[in-house]
Amino acid sequence: MANVTKKRIAIIGAGPSGLSQLIAFKQAEQEQRVELVCFERQAEWGGLWQYTALVGTYSCGEPIHSSMYRQLWSNGPKELLEYADYSFEQHFGRSITSYPPRAILYDYIIGRAAAADVRKFIHFRTTVRHVDFDDNTQQFHVTVQDLLANELQKDLIFDHVIVATGHYTIPNMPDFEGLSTFPGRVLHSHDYRGADEFVGKNLLIIGGSYSAEDIAIQCYKFGAGSITISYRSCPMAFKWPEAIKEVPLLQRIDGHTAYFKDGTSVDNIDCVILCTGYRHNHSYMAEPLRFQCTSNLYIPNNLYKGIFWSAEPRLAYLGMQNQLYTLNMFDIQAALVRDVFLDTVKLPDDDDKKRQEDIAKWQAREKTLSPEDHEGFSDLQTDYLDDVTSCCDQNTVPKFDLQRVNAGFYKFFHDKKENLITYRDQTFTSIFPPFKEASTSKIQWINNKDDSIQGYLASITTA
Amino acid sequence: MANVTKKRIAIIGAGPSGLSQLIAFKQAEQEQRVELVCFERQAEWGGLWQYTALVGTYSCGEPIHSSMYRQLWSNGPKELLEYADYSFEQHFGRSITSYPPRAILYDYIIGRAAAADVRKFIHFRTTVRHVDFDDNTQQFHVTVQDLLANELQKDLIFDHVIVATGHYTIPNMPDFEGLSTFPGRVLHSHDYRGADEFVGKNLLIIGGSYSAEDIAIQCYKFGAGSITISYRSCPMAFKWPEAIKEVPLLQRIDGHTAYFKDGTSVDNIDCVILCTGYRHNHSYMAEPLRFQCTSNLYIPNNLYKGIFWSAEPRLAYLGMQNQLYTLNMFDIQAALVRDVFLDTVKLPDDDDKKRQEDIAKWQAREKTLSPEDHEGFSDLQTDYLDDVTSCCDQNTVPKFDLQRVNAGFYKFFHDKKENLITYRDQTFTSIFPPFKEASTSKIQWINNKDDSIQGYLASITTA
Numbered sequence: 001m002a003n004v005t006k007k008r009i010a011i012i013g014a015g016p017s018g019l020s021q022l023i024a025f026k027q028a029e030q031e032q033r034v035e036l037v038c039f040e041r042q043a044e045w046g047g048l049w050q051y052t053a054l055v056g057t058y059s060c061g062e063p064i065h066s067s068m069y070r071q072l073w074s075n076g077p078k079e080l081l082e083y084a085d086y087s088f089e090q091h092f093g094r095s096i097t098s099y100p101p102r103a104i105l106y107d108y109i110i111g112r113a114a115a116a117d118v119r120k121f122i123h124f125r126t127t128v129r130h131v132d133f134d135d136n137t138q139q140f141h142v143t144v145q146d147l148l149a150n151e152l153q154k155d156l157i158f159d160h161v162i163v164a165t166g167h168y169t170i171p172n173m174p175d176f177e178g179l180s181t182f183p184g185r186v187l188h189s190h191d192y193r194g195a196d197e198f199v200g201k202n203l204l205i206i207g208g209s210y211s212a213e214d215i216a217i218q219c220y221k222f223g224a225g226s227i228t229i230s231y232r233s234c235p236m237a238f239k240w241p242e243a244i245k246e247v248p249l250l251q252r253i254d255g256h257t258a259y260f261k262d263g264t265s266v267d268n269i270d271c272v273i274l275c276t277g278y279r280h281n282h283s284y285m286a287e288p289l290r291f292q293c294t295s296n297l298y299i300p301n302n303l304y305k306g307i308f309w310s311a312e313p314r315l316a317y318l319g320m321q322n323q324l325y326t327l328n329m330f331d332i333q334a335a336l337v338r339d340v341f342l343d344t345v346k347l348p349d350d351d352d353k354k355r356q357e358d359i360a361k362w363q364a365r366e367k368t369l370s371p372e373d374h375e376g377f378s379d380l381q382t383d384y385l386d387d388v389t390s391c392c393d394q395n396t397v398p399k400f401d402l403q404r405v406n407a408g409f410y411k412f413f414h415d416k417k418e419n420l421i422t423y424r425d426q427t428f429t430s431i432f433p434p435f436k437e438a439s440t441s442k443i444q445w446i447n448n449k450d451d452s453i454q455g456y457l458a459s460i461t462t463a
Numbered sequence: 464m465a466n467v468t469k470k471r472i473a474i475i476g477a478g479p480s481g482l483s484q485l486i487a488f489k490q491a492e493q494e495q496r497v498e499l500v501c502f503e504r505q506a507e508w509g510g511l512w513q514y515t516a517l518v519g520t521y522s523c524g525e526p527i528h529s530s531m532y533r534q535l536w537s538n539g540p541k542e543l544l545e546y547a548d549y550s551f552e553q554h555f556g557r558s559i560t561s562y563p564p565r566a567i568l569y570d571y572i573i574g575r576a577a578a579a580d581v582r583k584f585i586h587f588r589t590t591v592r593h594v595d596f597d598d599n600t601q602q603f604h605v606t607v608q609d610l611l612a613n614e615l616q617k618d619l620i621f622d623h624v625i626v627a628t629g630h631y632t633i634p635n636m637p638d639f640e641g642l643s644t645f646p647g648r649v650l651h652s653h654d655y656r657g658a659d660e661f662v663g664k665n666l667l668i669i670g671g672s673y674s675a676e677d678i679a680i681q682c683y684k685f686g687a688g689s690i691t692i693s694y695r696s697c698p699m700a701f702k703w704p705e706a707i708k709e710v711p712l713l714q715r716i717d718g719h720t721a722y723f724k725d726g727t728s729v730d731n732i733d734c735v736i737l738c739t740g741y742r743h744n745h746s747y748m749a750e751p752l753r754f755q756c757t758s759n760l761y762i763p764n765n766l767y768k769g770i771f772w773s774a775e776p777r778l779a780y781l782g783m784q785n786q787l788y789t790l791n792m793f794d795i796q797a798a799l800v801r802d803v804f805l806d807t808v809k810l811p812d813d814d815d816k817k818r819q820e821d822i823a824k825w826q827a828r829e830k831t832l833s834p835e836d837h838e839g840f841s842d843l844q845t846d847y848l849d850d851v852t853s854c855c856d857q858n859t860v861p862k863f864d865l866q867r868v869n870a871g872f873y874k875f876f877h878d879k880k881e882n883l884i885t886y887r888d889q890t891f892t893s894i895f896p897p898f899k900e901a902s903t904s905k906i907q908w909i910n911n912k913d914d915s916i917q918g919y920l921a922s923i924t925t926a
Contacts, residue, residue: 053649056519057526059636061744063519070646145746152750173522183533185660186516197648281524283608287615 007034007341010142010158012131014040014122015047016109017318017330018164022118024334028342029121036118037158039144041065041127045113047166049106055191060147062127065169067278070194071222071451072102075214079428079438080408081327084398086112087432096460098438099424101451109327131161132286133312140315160341163282163291164318170281173274176206177252182272184256189215189275195222202226202268204258206250207275208236215275216244217420221446228258228266234372238420280320289315296322298380299362304347304355305388306362307333308340311352316341324381324409328400332388335397344393378409404431421446470497470804473605473621475594477503477585478510479572480781480793481627485581487797491805492584499581500621502607504528504590508576510629512569518654523610525590528632530741533657534685534914535565538677542891542901543871544790547861549575550895559923561901562887564914572790594624595749596775603778623804626745626754627781633744636737637669640715645735647719652678652738658685665689665731667721669713670738671699678738679707680883684909691721691729697835701883743783752778759785761843762825767810767818768851769825770796771803774815779804787844787872794861795851802856811854841872867894884909 171188208231248261424445671694711724887908
């Protein structure tokens with residue numbers, strides 16, 4: 001066998017996107033065309049879908065990765081993220097609802113990875129400290145740290161590096177006058193672990209996106225006293241229950257009183273929850289290879305086809321965009337990465353300048369969209385994935401009816417706007433033939449406080 | 464001037480120990496004998512004495528350094544840590560009590576540094592990424608990251624490196640069965656910010672040392688429901704108030720019930736606070752230079768005179784030992800570092816083997832002490848500092864009557880054993896002539912809930 005041509009591939013992260021990549025490469029690995037090494041700093045796979053009650057920093061000095069909380073239920077219908085090669089029904093042996101709790105999604109994601117037998121490629125408790133590219137050898141040098149033995153392994157050599165770290169771990173922490181001396185609890189949504197701690201409390205939530213909306217509704221569900229949501233640019237303007245109100249941006253906090261941009265104030269704030277988003281942090285990448293992004297974009301800078309580092313396309317980044325599409329997007333991206341790295345297909349643009357022009361074209365379209373145009377962003381990400389799919393080897397790319405997914409997002413936006421409390425009780429049809437409708441639950445989401453796998457499965461209405 | 468002989472000195476950290484070092488070198492800097500560069504990752508000086516309500520990770524990905532909490536009052540008498548060249552009375556313009564709150568200590572520490580005009584040497588928001596030693600040039604190479612610009616500066620060259628990072632930031636996080644799925648709040652004392660969040664709650668505190676004791680008493684003071692303290696090896700055995708009890712080590716948690724080693728259990732636990740200490744973390748040091756320590760010791764491994772890296776004594780570590788002595792110890796250590804690095808004095812042992820023998824001799828003494836022999840550890844650290852002092856240039860070493868400090872520690876241990884609630888109401892005499900007695904407060908500590916500088920100063924009884 002021509003062992004010398006075997007390509008060495010490093011994948012950073014064994015969360016959903018890294019697992020998609022391992023699975024995409026699996027056949028080539030069996031054919032001895034690639035050698036796969038996946039570095040994962042956590043002790044288990046599944047990335048941010050793992051729940052832990054712990055917050056802060058591990059003893060090794062690494063930040064605790066997960067931003068998951070108890071009672072997190074999917075905030076998007078499962079039909080719009082289902083894998084093409086592994087269905088929820090296949091995994092659970094039965095039909096489930098459209099909005100399952102966290103434990104179900106985690107079980108599904110790692111269930112597929114276990115079935116594909118890719119765990120053996122993962123080096124757990126191993127964090128990547130440095131990635132550089134050697135112009136002479138045209139290979140990547142990767143330095144990793146074994147977090148248990150606290151040992152560095154320097155200059156591991158790879159032909160390709162794929163960054164699949166996610167970008168929902170390092171909190172974006174804006175400063176507000178008086179916040180660091182607020183005489184109550186201040187936490188970022190990254191460290192939010194459950195609503196039960198806030199029963200009867202008056203909460204100030206800062207943010208205007210998914211985290212703010214979901215944490216507000218969770219705290220309402222479990223009995224928070226009052227919830228004030230402070231937005232930077234525009235209110236989410238859902239039909240909020242009476243206990244929740246939206247106000248403009250926080251200007252300062254003095255004692256337990258918060259003052260807002262419109263001159264109003266709220267007294268007796270017990271707790272401030274910063275739902276102010278996350279930051280990309282790839283400080284372990286040498287500067288010429290480092291993807292940097294201050295605000296989350298659907299079409300990020302310098303990533304050709306949203307994936308390949310334009311200046312050096314032997315390096316790929318998965319899932320770095322703002323995400324409406326998730327698991328299915330990772331599978332499509334991973335397919336193109338595989339096809340390109342195995343030379344099955346060629347990238348349409350063969351130099352940096354042309355690649356940057358392609359990125360600029362897509363970015364121009366994103367710039368035309370106003371922040372509240374959810375349908376516009378869904379159209380954009382749908383067309384983007386259609387473009388990525390068209391670049392892939394058509395014999396092996398996972399096939400999704402993207403227009404059907406897009407229509408699903410439209411319905412999802414409509415359901416939420418209609419009623420934020422009941423949108424998780426709605427059902428969707430599968431995007432795969434025979435387009436079966438999801439099951440319903442015997443318990444409305446707002447009353448359903450059991451998010452265990454067992455409890456959830458027992459709550460499903462059997463047809 | 465012979466500029467070529469000017470030694471370049473890097474100090475890592477601008478907390479209490481780093482500031483002691485800057486002040487120790489100040490005169491030599493004015494005489495153009497050294498060039499001082501201090502790297503500090505926080506935005507301000509004072510190390511862990513800075514309070515912030517924030518927990519977790521900064522946007523730059525660095526862990527939030529401080530472990531301070533609201534309502535932290537000194538847990539040792541100020542007389543036993545007072546600087547020889549800068550008194551509390553000089554700083555505040557009046558006599559104060561023996562146990563001031565955090566803000567007073569912070570103000571005092573940075574007050575001396577401001578008076579010494581050393582701020583100009585500090586590069587704030589700059590974290591050290593790598594330190595290595597070049598055997599050819601016999602110099603250190605230091606790589607730092609500007610956290611605001613997110614830029615690396617590689618291979619800065621220094622003749623000496625002094626590590627003054629502290630070691631109360633990276634939590635020691637032991638695992639217990641069921642802890643990561645505990646359905647309530649779990650936090651490490653590093654992330655504890657105040658007792659008001661725990662009013663009426665049933666707390667499980669895990670730990671058997673200063674953090675466990677102080678957080679238990681703070682939560683008691685502010686009205687926690689019940690407090691169970693779980694110890695690993697031996698109970699602290701203070702005369703606890705009725706709401707606090709000590710139990711053996713936690714075996715597992717199931718729901719809200721905690722099970723202990725002696726077969727007992729406690730139901731309805733709302734919150735688990737891990738007061739399980741901190742870990743040394745110097746992963747930025749190249750392995751041959753890296754101080755590693757799994758348990759905190761009064762006589763740490765590989766540090767000659769508790770300071771100099773035995774294998775390469777051009778590298779120093781300040782304050783890495785378990786600390787009874789604090790600010791005064793840093794000043795004595797910093798004096799010896801200065802004297803040795805400026806060739807004013809020679810280290811008594813000139814090769815690694817002899818230095819290791821000296822370390823081993825001191826460690827043998829530490830090993831004879833049982834964990835609860837507080838007086839024995841105080842004697843040990845007193846004798847240790849006496850030894851360091853004797854190595855210094857006697858004309859410039861800060862002079863402390865160490866036997867008087869040691870006697871103070873004996874009284875401190877006695878006061879605490881006598882009554883944990885009232886020990887902070889006791890007064891000590893200064894260790895410096897004319898040995899003045901501290902002021903008293905109009906309000907007993909247990910009833911004093913105002914820890915602001917203003918409120919504290921107003922509460923002092925005027926003679």
